[in-house]
Amino acid sequence: MKLAEAKADTNALIKRIDGDAHFKSRITAIGVTEDIPVQIVKNDRKMPVLIFCRETLIALDRADAGKIEVAEI
Amino acid sequence: MKTRIALLGQPNSGKSTVFNALTGSRQHVGNWPGKTVEKCDGYYSYDGVRYTVTDLPGSYGLTGNSDEELITADFIKTGQADLTCILVDASQLERSMYMVAEFASMGAPAVLILNMMDVAKSQGKSIDAKLLEKRLGIPVLPFVAAEKGGYDELKALLAKELQSPHMLSSAPAGSGEGGVLAENSAKFEWVGRMLEGVSSARSSGYRLSKLDRLVLKPVTGKFVCVGIILLAFLVAMVICIPFMSIGSMIPMVLHGPVESLLSGLGVHKWLVSIFSSMLPNVLYFSVSMAAFVFGVNLVFGYLEEVGFLARAAYQFDGMLSGLGLQGKAIAPILMGFGCTIGGTCGTRVMDNWGQRMLAMAVVWAVPCGSIWAMVPVVSGMFFSPAGTLLVCVAVLAYMVLLMTIVSKVFGKKLAPAESRSGLIMELPPYHKAHWKHIIKEAFVKAYGIFKRALGTVTLVSLFFWALSFSSTGDIAGSLLYRIGTAIEPVTRIFGLGWRTFMAFLTAGFAKEAVLGVLNAIFTGQGSIMDMTFKTGAVTVDNSMLGVLMTQTISKAEALAFIFASTFSVPCVMALSTTYRESHSLKWTARIAGFYIGCALILAGIVYHLASLFL
Numbered sequence: 001m002k003l004a005e006a007k008a009d010t011n012a013l014i015k016r017i018d019g020d021a022h023f024k025s026r027i028t029a030i031g032v033t034e035d036i037p038v039q040i041v042k043n044d045r046k047m048p049v050l051i052f053c054r055e056t057l058i059a060l061d062r063a064d065a066g067k068i069e070v071a072e073i
Numbered sequence: 074m075k076t077r078i079a080l081l082g083q084p085n086s087g088k089s090t091v092f093n094a095l096t097g098s099r100q101h102v103g104n105w106p107g108k109t110v111e112k113c114d115g116y117y118s119y120d121g122v123r124y125t126v127t128d129l130p131g132s133y134g135l136t137g138n139s140d141e142e143l144i145t146a147d148f149i150k151t152g153q154a155d156l157t158c159i160l161v162d163a164s165q166l167e168r169s170m171y172m173v174a175e176f177a178s179m180g181a182p183a184v185l186i187l188n189m190m191d192v193a194k195s196q197g198k199s200i201d202a203k204l205l206e207k208r209l210g211i212p213v214l215p216f217v218a219a220e221k222g223g224y225d226e227l228k229a230l231l232a233k234e235l236q237s238p239h240m241l242s243s244a245p246a247g248s249g250e251g252g253v254l255a256e257n258s259a260k261f262e263w264v265g266r267m268l269e270g271v272s273s274a275r276s277s278g279y280r281l282s283k284l285d286r287l288v289l290k291p292v293t294g295k296f297v298c299v300g301i302i303l304l305a306f307l308v309a310m311v312i313c314i315p316f317m318s319i320g321s322m323i324p325m326v327l328h329g330p331v332e333s334l335l336s337g338l339g340v341h342k343w344l345v346s347i348f349s350s351m352l353p354n355v356l357y358f359s360v361s362m363a364a365f366v367f368g369v370n371l372v373f374g375y376l377e378e379v380g381f382l383a384r385a386a387y388q389f390d391g392m393l394s395g396l397g398l399q400g401k402a403i404a405p406i407l408m409g410f411g412c413t414i415g416g417t418c419g420t421r422v423m424d425n426w427g428q429r430m431l432a433m434a435v436v437w438a439v440p441c442g443s444i445w446a447m448v449p450v451v452s453g454m455f456f457s458p459a460g461t462l463l464v465c466v467a468v469l470a471y472m473v474l475l476m477t478i479v480s481k482v483f484g485k486k487l488a489p490a491e492s493r494s495g496l497i498m499e500l501p502p503y504h505k506a507h508w509k510h511i512i513k514e515a516f517v518k519a520y521g522i523f524k525r526a527l528g529t530v531t532l533v534s535l536f537f538w539a540l541s542f543s544s545t546g547d548i549a550g551s552l553l554y555r556i557g558t559a560i561e562p563v564t565r566i567f568g569l570g571w572r573t574f575m576a577f578l579t580a581g582f583a584k585e586a587v588l589g590v591l592n593a594i595f596t597g598q599g600s601i602m603d604m605t606f607k608t609g610a611v612t613v614d615n616s617m618l619g620v621l622m623t624q625t626i627s628k629a630e631a632l633a634f635i636f637a638s639t640f641s642v643p644c645v646m647a648l649s650t651t652y653r654e655s656h657s658l659k660w661t662a663r664i665a666g667f668y669i670g671c672a673l674i675l676a677g678i679v680y681h682l683a684s685l686f687l
Contacts, residue, residue, distance in 0.1 A: 050387075
């Protein structure tokens with residue numbers, strides 16, 4: 001499942017991050033790395049996805065959230 | 074002796090707060106050589122020694138994702154600092170320690186500042202700084218940047234470390250060929266090892282606060298955000314109005330006495346006019362500008378510090394990304410409806426120079442309060458109330474179009490497609506505001522603007538004064554009139570006769586002077602110069618002006634004039650603020666030229682179209 005499709009108020013494990021090197025570098029620099037758990041805080045249509053990860057609330061562009069493969073936990 | 078300190082930290086780490094608190098107003102702001110990234114240097118004295126501080130551009134890492142990161146990495150690698158002071162957010166320690174992991178490969182002396190200890194504490198987190206210090210091998214200082222209390226300790230620590238520096242004793246393992254994902258995973262693993270047993274009470278899950286549940290709602294939240302920003306703008310106005318009114322009295326108070334004094338001394342009337350009309354007005358403009366910058370920085374400093382601006386950015390990111398802008402730009406754009414100077418200053422919240430410059434260019438398209446005072450009055454002279462309403466709606470519609478055009482034309486250079494990446498932004502926890510710090514910072518900014526505005530506005534005023542000065546006091550005696558009538562055949566192409574074209578030119582000087590200038594031109598009473606330079610002291614009889622204007626010019630020309638003066642460059646104060654804020658004369662001039670050109674073309678189109686129907 002893509003992060004963009006994950007339901008709000010659930011927890012998920014980041015399985016794989018796709019996209020170009022620039023995106024990978026940016027997303028991991030803010031703390032979203034592979035094999036870590038995240039909490040999906042808010043996921044409304046046409047709005048950025050809000051996740052909680054490494055003590056930080058992060059807003060993520062919807063298109064970018066589609067590049068991140070997650071598994072529900 | 075080693076005295077060069079660099080400040081390194083991610084956005085929201087409180088780096089600028091520390092920089093401002095250390096250096097106060099002893100700062101120099103410029104550009105990094107060959108780059109458009111802002112460079113802030115400053116100095117402070119401690120125990121009789123003068124230390125220089127460089128505020129490195131805020132970025133999430135040092136890997137080279139942007140100009141900011143390249144500059145920062147290069148600065149440290151080439152040893153331009155004797156000591157790097159790394160700031161991390163103690164309330165989000167694990168994530169913000171990534172910067173330390175990045176720094177580890179640099180092999181340079183450093184100290185670590187755990188900022189926002191107050192926020193961490195309020196979240197029930199405790200941090201064992203001593204243990205962390207032992208693991209890292211560099212000094213670790215728990216800190217609250219916005220409170221004055223800790224700075225002596227910080228300065229003492231910096232002085233000591235410059236004498237006997239420490240370097241990180243541990244570094245993340247290089248992953249070799251795993252690529253950026255593996256490398257950054259390794260860095261966070263290292264951070265995890267360093268923080269084991271250091272930080273306690275990790276929260277199990279995140280719950281949105283009541284306020285966030287409202288502010289982050291897809292539709293309602295947008296209205297709430299717009300409401301809060303407009304309210305903030307009103308507050309800024311309330312704060313600066315007293316200063317502005319005092320400023321506006323300067324020309325009235327000084328004009329008479331200075332004039333009679335100098336005339337009595339037999340000084341040439343040109344000089345009398347400069348000292349009695351122009352210079353008091355320059356002072357008034359500069360005071361107003363400074364007051365505005367103060368008010369805007371105060372409320373925006375507050376909104377940013379409490380964490381609201383990040384929420385607004387989340388709300389409007391989708392809408393503004395179409396213009397190549399980050400969501401944060403919503404605040405300066407909305408402020409532009411009040412005053413372009415305010416909007417221009419508000420772009421300070423943008424992440425990098427390109428985004429700031431583009432945001433300023435877009436803000437220029439937003440008609441300011443003075444224009445909204447002029448448009449209904451002038452169109453009311455020519456059109457029915459319904460027609461006037463239609464004109465206002467058309468102005469708004471064209472504003473959206475112009476913003477799009479500006480972002481398309483300048484966005485390619487200022488925010489290149491490859492640098493436009495989707496939103497990846499942290500929403501910091503709501504903080505309590507540290508007022509003392511916000512007020513001080515706003516004051517420092519306002520004072521800086523005031524000092525520099527005096528020079529710029531004097532120069533531009535002198536130029537305009539020379540154009541509008543008339544030895545007879547009559548319009549026909551001015552250079553502006555002679556130029557205006559001489560080039561009328563050309564300006565006619567754009568639908569503007571010499572009268573409206575002159576008013577269009579003066580609108581570029583001060584929008585609030587437009588009605589006064591129209592009055593001077595059409596009634597022939599009072600000189601343009603008096604009208605422009607003593608806006609506060611002049612009353613205009615709109616009905617009389619209306620009669621004269623409708624007799625002299627056509628509806629089509631009036632319409633062309635309204636659009637041209639609304640969408641031309643903002644006033645000279647906004648222009649000079651843009652220059653001061655962007656540090657780029659080239660870009661300010663380029664965008665100004667574009668606006669003037671567009672305004673004239675627009676006037677031509679409006680005129681010729683309107684001539685067909687009206």
